[in-house]
Amino acid sequence: MQKIVTGKVFVLGDNVDTDQIIPAQYLTFNPSIPDEYKQFGKYALSSVPPAQKGLPKGRIPFHTKDEFVSDYTIIVGGRNFGCGSSREHAPVALAAAGIQAVVAEFYARIFFRNCVNGGYLTPFESVDRLCEKVCTGDELRIDVVQGVMHNLTTKEEWRLKPLGEVAPILEAGGLFPFAQKAGIV
Amino acid sequence: MSAMTLTEKILARHADRDHVVPGDNIWINVDVLMTHDVCGPGTIAIFKSHFGGDKAKVFDRNKVVIIPDHYIFTADAMANRNVQVLRKFAAEQELPYYYDVGTPRYKGVCHIALPEEGHTRPGEVLLGTDSHTCTAGAFGEFATGIGNTDAGFVMGAGKLWVKVPPTMRFVFHGELPPYLMAKDLILAAIGDIGCDGATYKAMEFDGDGVYALNIEERMTLCNMVIEAGGKNGVIAPDQVTFDYVNARNAGQKPYTAAYSDKDANFCFEKVYDVGKLEPVVAKPHSPDNRATVREVKGTKLDRAYIGSCTGGKMTDFRAAASILKGKSVKIDTFVVPATSEIAQALKTERLNGQTLEEVFLSAGAKIGEPSCAACLGGPSDTFGRLNTPISCISTTNRNFPGRMGHKEAQVFLASPLTVAASAVGGVISDPRDAL
Numbered sequence: 058m059q060k061i062v063t064g065k066v067f068v069l070g071d072n073v074d075t076d077q078i079i080p081a082q083y084l085t086f087n088p089s090i091p092d093e094y095k096q097f098g099k100y101a102l103s104s105v106p107p108a109q110k111g112l113p114k115g116r117i118p119f120h121t122k123d124e125f126v127s128d129y130t131i132i133v134g135g136r137n138f139g140c141g142s143s144r145e146h147a148p149v150a151l152a153a154a155g156i157q158a159v160v161a162e163f164y165a166r167i168f169f170r171n172c173v174n175g176g177y178l179t180p181f182e183s184v185d186r187l188c189e190k191v192c193t194g195d196e197l198r199i200d201v202v203q204g205v206m207h208n209l210t211t212k213e214e215w216r217l218k219p220l221g222e223v224a225p226i227l228e229a230g231g232l233f234p235f236a237q238k239a240g241i242v
Numbered sequence: 243m244s245a246m247t248l249t250e251k252i253l254a255r256h257a258d259r260d261h262v263v264p265g266d267n268i269w270i271n272v273d274v275l276m277t278h279d280v281c282g283p284g285t286i287a288i289f290k291s292h293f294g295g296d297k298a299k300v301f302d303r304n305k306v307v308i309i310p311d312h313y314i315f316t317a318d319a320m321a322n323r324n325v326q327v328l329r330k331f332a333a334e335q336e337l338p339y340y341y342d343v344g345t346p347r348y349k350g351v352c353h354i355a356l357p358e359e360g361h362t363r364p365g366e367v368l369l370g371t372d373s374h375t376c377t378a379g380a381f382g383e384f385a386t387g388i389g390n391t392d393a394g395f396v397m398g399a400g401k402l403w404v405k406v407p408p409t410m411r412f413v414f415h416g417e418l419p420p421y422l423m424a425k426d427l428i429l430a431a432i433g434d435i436g437c438d439g440a441t442y443k444a445m446e447f448d449g450d451g452v453y454a455l456n457i458e459e460r461m462t463l464c465n466m467v468i469e470a471g472g473k474n475g476v477i478a479p480d481q482v483t484f485d486y487v488n489a490r491n492a493g494q495k496p497y498t499a500a501y502s503d504k505d506a507n508f509c510f511e512k513v514y515d516v517g518k519l520e521p522v523v524a525k526p527h528s529p530d531n532r533a534t535v536r537e538v539k540g541t542k543l544d545r546a547y548i549g550s551c552t553g554g555k556m557t558d559f560r561a562a563a564s565i566l567k568g569k570s571v572k573i574d575t576f577v578v579p580a581t582s583e584i585a586q587a588l589k590t591e592r593l594n595g596q597t598l599e600e601v602f603l604s605a606g607a608k609i610g611e612p613s614c615a616a617c618l619g620g621p622s623d624t625f626g627r628l629n630t631p632i633s634c635i636s637t638t639n640r641n642f643p644g645r646m647g648h649k650e651a652q653v654f655l656a657s658p659l660t661v662a663a664s665a666v667g668g669v670i671s672d673p674r675d676a677l
Contacts, residue, residue, distance in 0.1 A: 104644035
């Protein structure tokens with residue numbers, strides 16, 4: 058897990074479910090095959106309704122220069138991020154598109170687990186409702202050790218909740234390296 | 243020793259502990275791991291890469307169940323390739339419980355196939371690579387959905403870490419009126435607590451209104467707990483459960499039922515008088531966007547859909563047939579039996595002389611092959627998929643944007659009674675007017 062995450066933010070709203078993150082028609086790709094993994098990046102967030110895409114304005118494309126990888130590094134969302142289907146293809150799609158961290162008020166459980174155990178990206182929980190304070194395109198800097206997110210564009214800063222019990226798994230790089238270290242497998 | 247809920251007891255037992263409390267992180271032993279064609283190939287790849295490549299062996303071949311069900315009747319080459327991956331793996335691992343496409347063993351929707359084939363037992367732990375794995379809580383077990391990494395881990399290690407959830411209790415009292423179904427009860431509960439109201443929590447259902455339900459209706463209740471964010475849904479077993487399980491138990495495996503202690507601690511409790519509830523729908527685009535049918539009656543529809551793990555069981559089709567018998571549908575109506583066993587029963591079970599299949603066909607509905615079909619959209623040639631931004635009333639479980647295909651399609655979730663009445667009306671219609 059990186060100690061510092063920096064980059065442009067893409068802002069979404071509440072209850073972004075995993076069908077919006079990666080629609081079911083693309084689940085025929087196998088994420089363990091490199092050529093197919095790329096496709097998840099291409100179709101990431103493709104079912105988010107246009108008005109909800111890139112808040113506060115909306116109708117902002119997630120991909121600009123590259124059709125597989127987005128210019129954005131961080132997603133800020135609202136409540137219940139990643140609800141719905143258990144598909145691990147959802148954090149895979151975000152990671153394949155270049156997303157390194159999501160900051161949401163709270164997560165649906167399976168999505169959160171998949172982020173942590175798969176080691177794809179870091180799911181931070183915010184104290185404040187940041188999806189109404191941050192604008193798509195702002196430059197952010199997340200200091201993982203300090204638990205603080207800086208908005209380099211507006212010079213604001215907010216506290217993030219501690220990663221708590223999942224921190225050791227994220228630090229190990231996911232469930233397998235964590236379990237190996239702990240002598241479980 | 244303080245009292246425990248049913249969920250806590252099952253988790254404690256599977257962690258070889260006397261006691262657990264909500265919030266404990268524990269390693270639990272898994273009784274059954276289930277995967278399917280959408281998540282199986284990814285799971286298998288992760289399993290192999292960490293447990294010895296081509297030499298990798300599953301932790302127990304009798305505990306890994308593979309049920310292709312999502313993208314089966316499609317020309318999509320990738321989807322067909324994925325079934326091929328499962329087939330090869332099942333052969334190489336000599337898995338006795340693989341239900342292959344194109345053979346008499348083919349089943350259809352995994353959550354209905356699991357109990358039909360005897361893989362659900364009270365007191366057990368079932369993990370599956372599908373969020374609706376929670377359906378099996380209807381058999382008094384701990385059942386929840388997991389991702390590919392977790393499943394790849396379980397496939398090799400037979401265990402997984404879980405956080406013990408606090409339990410919410412939903413009590414339904416009274417006799418269910420003929421115009422209501424379990425779908426109305428769970429949509430009412432989700433509407434009350436919201437689609438994040440049970441996040442990280444167990445939902446236990448209790449009360450004479452629940453125990454009066456047959457096993458399929460209990461499955462509908464537990465099936466949709468994930469739509470409130472629930473980790474698992476559970477109903478303590480009674481004779482109805484034991485009769486069903488004992489008649490089908492694969493390998494006649496012994497099991498030990500668990501029950502919540504009388505003084506167990508529930509973090510929430512809500513009591514319903516089912517006689518006072520009404521037929522409801524979940525309006526677009528969220529399962530918690532509840533309205534009574536009375537409030538939305540007359541809303542124009544383009545399509546009706548009856549199927550899925552939520553609404554494609556015999557009880558669902560009996561209910562729909564009771565309304566469609568002798569009538570004609572006004573809108574395209576798709577009927578998809580969850581499993582091949584149900585598809586067969588539609589051809590044999592009769593309602594006033596006609597088979598249920600005849601009832602549906604003569605009403606003008608189309609009947610598809612058993613699978614998940616359009617519940618989650620899928621490849622564009624999927625039976626019943628919403629390929630254009632139309633309006634559909636459906637017995638399925640989710641109506642987030644794009645779930646059934648087109649991202650601007652409008653999906654209303656409702657009971658099979660309400661969906662059938664609406665198919666006849668061409669607009670959202672009240673089953674009380676049709677029965």
